[in-house]
Amino acid sequence: MIKITHFDHISTASENQEREIDLFTNFFGFQIRTEWHSDEGFYGVGFNVPGKDRVGWELLVPDNNESFLTGFLKKNKGPGIHHVSMQIPSAEEAIHNLESLNIQPVITKGEGHHNVYLHPKRGGAGLLFQLFEGEAWNNPDLPEPTFKKNINSVGIKRIHHLAQAVIDEASVEARYEKLFGYKSIMRGPRKTSNEFVTNVLETQTKEIHWELISSINDDSFIKKFLNERGEGPHHVTFIVNDWKQAMRACKNREIEPFEFYENTINNSKYIECFLHPRDMAGMLVQLVWEEKEGIWI
Numbered sequence: 001m002i003k004i005t006h007f008d009h010i011s012t013a014s015e016n017q018e019r020e021i022d023l024f025t026n027f028f029g030f031q032i033r034t035e036w037h038s039d040e041g042f043y044g045v046g047f048n049v050p051g052k053d054r055v056g057w058e059l060l061v062p063d064n065n066e067s068f069l070t071g072f073l074k075k076n077k078g079p080g081i082h083h084v085s086m087q088i089p090s091a092e093e094a095i096h097n098l099e100s101l102n103i104q105p106v107i108t109k110g111e112g113h114h115n116v117y118l119h120p121k122r123g124g125a126g127l128l129f130q131l132f133e134g135e136a137w138n139n140p141d142l143p144e145p146t147f148k149k150n151i152n153s154v155g156i157k158r159i160h161h162l163a164q165a166v167i168d169e170a171s172v173e174a175r176y177e178k179l180f181g182y183k184s185i186m187r188g189p190r191k192t193s194n195e196f197v198t199n200v201l202e203t204q205t206k207e208i209h210w211e212l213i214s215s216i217n218d219d220s221f222i223k224k225f226l227n228e229r230g231e232g233p234h235h236v237t238f239i240v241n242d243w244k245q246a247m248r249a250c251k252n253r254e255i256e257p258f259e260f261y262e263n264t265i266n267n268s269k270y271i272e273c274f275l276h277p278r279d280m281a282g283m284l285v286q287l288v289w290e291e292k293e294g295i296w297i
């Protein structure tokens with residue numbers, strides 16, 4: 001297993017810098033931490049995200065048509081989640097670990113960061129994983145930044161999980177357990193479905209959860225997703241502070257949430273809904289409000 005010290009960030013690629021910065025800051029309530037330009041052909045924006053674990057967000061925008069991001073955006077048919085990034089104590093150990101499982105990583109060494117990439121098609125199940133030895137961009141040892149009160153935002157409390165659509169969740173679970181120490185803590189879905197199964201994993205640092213979704217029916221929406229796009233990120237789930245504020249923020253932006261669901265766990269209420277990728281930088285977003293902190297999975 002590769003030792004992971006911090007889940008640093010989730011990264012979105014898009015051609016529309018202005019629109020996504022507006023979405024991330026004004027709607028999600030993230031705050032810009034840093035902006036830079038890379039010779040590798042892109043602009044980057046790093047965001048602070050609410051939550052004590054300091055899991056951040058990143059936006060990458062290609063600066064020319066030859067950029068690797070342009071290729072990604074074309075294949076992805078628009079913006080979407082490009083990679084996730086985790087801090088490791090030793091790149092050498094990670095390389096050794098991957099090679100012992102016959103996974104050939106992509107390795108780069110820049111100023112201060114030794115990166116080991118798990119390619120979407122070579123072990124990543126449609127998602128690029130960046131493992132880096134070096135200083136965290138979203139340093140969990142620093143105190144949580146103060147977020148300006150923004151009642152027009154959806155009011156995110158923290159990132160809960162990232163869900164990946166995969167052909168066979170059991171084999172991906174086994175691989176992620178061996179590689180990253182992810183562990184299954186719940187098999188679902190909670191509302192019985194004849195279309196799909198889900199497998200919720202706890203990550204090694206417990207900073208976010210992970211979810212694997214597989215189809216069990218040839219007509220299911222997961223099967224359609226896999227047929228059209230292949231394996232890859234399916235949705236991201238945020239816990240919100242205040243359901244009324246979240247709904248008002250959607251209304252103000254003329255976003256129509258769908259698939260509302262309300263229930264209780266141990267007599268505590270929770271509410272869920274989804275926001276369409278066309279309004280969310282290519283990501284299907286799930287919002288969840290829980291009456292009691294930590295009850296919802």
Ligand SMILES: [Fe+2]
Pocket residue numbers: 009011058083085130
């Ligand atoms: Fe990144």
Ligand SMILES: [Fe+2]
Pocket residue numbers: 161163211235237286
């Ligand atoms: Fe989910």
